[in-house]
Amino acid sequence: MPRKWQAAWLLLGAGLIVVGVGAAGLAMTRQPVTPQYGATPTLPAPTGPVVAASQRQPAQVSLPVALTIPSIGVQTSLTRLGLTASGTLQVPPSTAVAGWYTGSPRPGAVGSAVIAGHVDSHVGPGVFFRLSSLRPGDLAYVRRADGTLAVFRVTVVREFAKDTFPTAAVYGPTPDAELRLITCGGTFDPQLRSYLSNTVVYATETS
């Protein structure tokens, strides 16, 4: 009899301890956890004939086929992006490749060429995961179908809230050959299943 009595007390005590541990665990997991990924890989600069084409007519500039950003380890082919039925920018079908918006000037022609890529997939980093760590002076290389390279130097990295996205400041006209690299940034809203900002990298063709 006393043994059973003791066991009941033990059960009560153990139960309370487990409740305490559970509550402590619950309190600790209320902190958001940022997944960590390895150090930024770097790549050698691509080699090939560099042709600054800003004075040539747009039609003479060959179509873009690949993008390399050595300082953040980006090396990707370029798909073609159009517009969705609702008029927004199409995004690449794969999170591992970037795409050039066909409604924008060709990279190296006068105007602001637009290349977009995913920051991440559902499970891990996308092609433009490290885009926001680019700094003014970093170089981006666009290889064109004729084998020539257009070289761009980063001037500014900006983050814009999506609900006040400055279309003119990103897609607007420029008198020189420029490049805009677009991906997502800022806070991820799990309800909307969307990031609340866009990271935009501005770059100008080196001459």
Next chain:
Amino acid sequence: MKIRRFIRWAALLMAVPVLLLCIPKAASASTASAGTGWVRLAHLSPNTPAVDVYLYSFGDSSAELVLHHVGYGVVSPYEALAAGQYTVGMRAAGAADTTKPVLSASLTVAPGGAYTVAGLGPESGLRLQVLKDQLTTPPGQVLVRVIQASLQQHAVTVTWNGQPTVTNLAFGSVSSYQAVSPATATLHAAGASESANSKITLAAGTVHTIVVLDGAKGLVLDNLVDAAGSDDPPAGAAATGFGGTAPRVPSPMPWLYLIAAGLLLATAGGLVVRLMPRPKGRHAA
């Protein structure tokens, strides 16, 4: 004394967050694109020999940009410059940069503004003119402007796609921008005794300057792209992420299960303690 020291410390402590607030503001104000304009230089005087063109930031005697041996018809690419005051000086090709410029002009580069500084007119009346260049077009349209730099033809009429765009433009003058419809079509320029044709593409949202030049065999048309953008810009932002790398709050479910299990145990124990008859030993004690 003590109170004063306390106030000093309090003020210092309060200054820290204020300073921290100021830092990002200062950084964003100095971003390059906000205060950048563009300038290009052109030699469009037919009988003037090649020149060296210098661009000085106002009050700075060392040139920001030098173009050597710029001949007739040459137009430089746009150079991005910090907004501010500049002076353009023109010297005969090869002249020392310490000599007085043959011609000079000053210009104010506004943020986001584009300018063409062109040597225009005959050599005897050469002048440096600052042209304000347009970047944006009316929706779906093209802007076209003509610079008449042919000395052989005193006045030129330019026709685009069968529509006269600029009529009887005199040598050395610049038309205003005209809005035209985009097309791939023939650009035609005609003076009193010479004419020229050029098949060009004018895409929506682009701005062009057509320069009418004297070539070796009559008129030559140079089609400069002043600006280009996305003629049909996407609406709003880009959906370029699925959240796989976003900071996330881990699921609370395992811990909730643990708490539930603990509660169950404790309740069971408690009930047993409550309902079971008390052992005799305890009573005795």
